[in-house]
Amino acid sequence: MYRKIGSMKKISQFENQKVLVLGLARSGEAAARLLAKLGAIVTVNDGKPFDENPAAQSLLEEGIKVICGSHPLELLDEAFAYMVKNPGIPYANPMIEKALAKGIPVITEVELAYLISDAPIIGITGSNGKTTTTTMIADVLNQGGQSAHLSGNIGFPASEVAQSVSDQDTLVMELSSFQLMGVESFKPHIAVITNLMPTHLDYHGSFEDYVAAKWTIQNHMTAEDFLVLNFNQELAKELAQKTQASLVPFSSQEKVDGAYLEAGVLYFRGEAIMEAVDLGVPGSHNIENALAAIAVAKLSGVDNASIRETLSQFGGVKHRLQKLGSIDGVQFYNDSKSTNILATQKALSGFDNSRVILIAGGLDRGNEFDELVPDIAGLKAMVLLGESAPRLKRAADKAKVPYIEAKDVAQAAQLAFANASSGDVVLLSPANASWDMYKNFEIRGDEFIASYESLKGGEHG
Template sequence: MKSITQLENKKVLVLGLAKSGEAAARLLAKLGAIVTVNDGKAFEENPSAQSLLEEGVKVVCGGHPLELLDENFELMVKNPGIRYDNPMVARALEKEIPVWTEVELAYLVSEAPIIGITGSNGKTTTTTMIADVLNHGGKSGVLSGNIGFPASEVAQSVTNQDTLVMELSSFQLMGIESFHPHIAVITNLMPTHIDYHGSFEEYVAAKWNIQNEMTSDDFIILNFNQDLAKELATQTNAQVVPFSTVEKVDGAYLENGGLYFKGELLMHADELGVPGSHNVENALATIAVAKLSGVSNQAIKETLSSFGGVKHRLQFVDTIDDVKFYNDSKSTNILATQKALSGFDNSKVILIAGGLDRGNEFDELIPDITGLKKMVILGESAPRVKRAADKAGVTYLDAKDVADATRIAFEQASAGDVVLLSPANASWDMYKNFEVRGDEFITTVERLKG
């Protein structure tokens, strides 16, 4: 982690906890800031606030009192989901207090160069593809950001031998000042989150913030299937590397079924491990990043051919209505589920758990499931899992099998949530093996998407 002094003794308000806010508060305290956290959830129901208080951080819970801003804060770091018309944020801006999101903090302390990925669709898949290609190609790509791993936490442990591969939302990109990726990717731009931004133009402007600090030594990868991207390409200091499935461009492109980079054939589209034209676009963006990063053609082809093939191990399946689905059917014990949950903000997770009853109690899991949005519980071990959920204060619903559980979880989910199949149990009470169980989850997600 870089040693920085600019936040020493600064009064900082962290607005909204969840996993990213908690990580930001800890990092700020480590950097010598005088930190106050403010969260709407009552202190008694807020394990994150309780933990921070024990570490000496001031906490204000159960509401957002405007008078808190009379304490002469010099900086606000807000949860990206909190809108700018929120009274606390609006008052901070009136008082000319800078408002950041945690990715700005991550940039300030990261020793690793950053590849930032944003866009309306395909962000998570492309981010994961890029990290996989880098790792297979002998580079160290470390996932962070909107993909479920708080950037300000991950950034503390990387070195200059790593690359931080960071998924970024428009909400996160509104709260940056000096953030400077070496490579930026915008997968595509579609009208979305207009309720948050007010207009498509404001949404695009938020996304375009990703390149504000980039120079001619940096690269921005844009989808030239869109005229808007071609227009934006004239408005950056970075070197533009386009990708397209509809025309030959000076970058990555599809031609006669082949995936090319600057005239060189790397593989064919029908060799990709994941189907669909959208995944051809994701693969082209990944190829551009990989070639700029010095990854061999062989490593690129091997990774993209098998991508999606490492199933059932915290596998990203798809996004429906801004709800992400992860298949961790390989989680046949408590430790595996603990590891899976560690990467997400519990308040946005609906966990599907339960399976073969081996007589285990699940008290060990209580700290990890505390704060979950909901659980959907199934299988022989359901009574034991429910006891742990009751002790953790988590609301749960019953399901007869994984397909039923997946449908129920989706019905309970809101935009921004995660549906996670991580059973913490073997599958043999219902399924031949964990692969069959995971495949049922994937198939159900596909049906839900239609």
């Protein structure tokens, strides 16, 4: 079977234009290289000093101008036609404020990806469940014989992936609110908003501004495009009135003209797709994620058998309620990505508490855990670690749950396993960020995976 190898669209809007790339990381590096390919005169500005900045060093070797170690405002006195900013840099940053004051358009690299992509885009955004839903969608499409490529906020810079795809492929793109604030003409063929909760308010300032950022995903969509919304939320029903896109709702609470849960079965527009209990990942939130994935799959023409097979075998995403396996009948789940209370509440919703030993704790942000008390009630035990352990002890006492303390995740895994019996679950779902002990949640999760492997290596019987 011959297929055209990706040949990105040749666009001329950046040719001989001066473009400033603000902030490197993987997306900035990809954007700088792409812009250079498109004939732009690129300057990269990154805060990290040049001698500690391998990305800047390799760009310089490729002939791209780099300014490192500080963000000199006078740089913006050059006549830049565009600024491409790293999504994590807030709009209150003086460089961005000055660019906007000078009328320089400020975009993110997902806009570049859209402009050059031959492949149609499925864009997924929302407060929780983005990565799981994005991964489910790509897996289902690929199982159904299509060619889906993960991109965006999931760790594969969109502007890099977009260069290597053809019109026979699909870009399945996870999008953060930060990325969506920097789009101008971006238009996915299918967009999914998993849910909208008050998060990142330190960046956006208000929930309204956060919702507005997410809502830009559908700004340019038409009736020929599909917007998949979570009708468990009243807010989504209100927003649904304000789009030109064709609406496809999903709900685990009511029958809707889309994907829904009824009597334990997942349906799409009256057609039974699969039993909810057959999903490979536990929890009510994963039913919502699966419904969103089913809606996209059906809109994309994937057959029911492929949907069933993919979603029943789906083992979760690394560090997001990831099933590691079992030792002597004790199951281990790595949910290191749960860095807040809501995420841990969702993780616990998928299990029988009386069989769960929960490992929790981490960075102390000053909050108590009173709202977690109803969710931890009835747990077999808790293993507590990190700065926030004293606050979690208070919650455990209120919930009348026994607890033990551990010095790190490795010891916590050992203690949890020592206190578990066949049929129990050891769940790492910290409800806290990792930075008191680990550089990021991935490293924390990797230590848990290594501890599981080591315990499994010493398995008896």
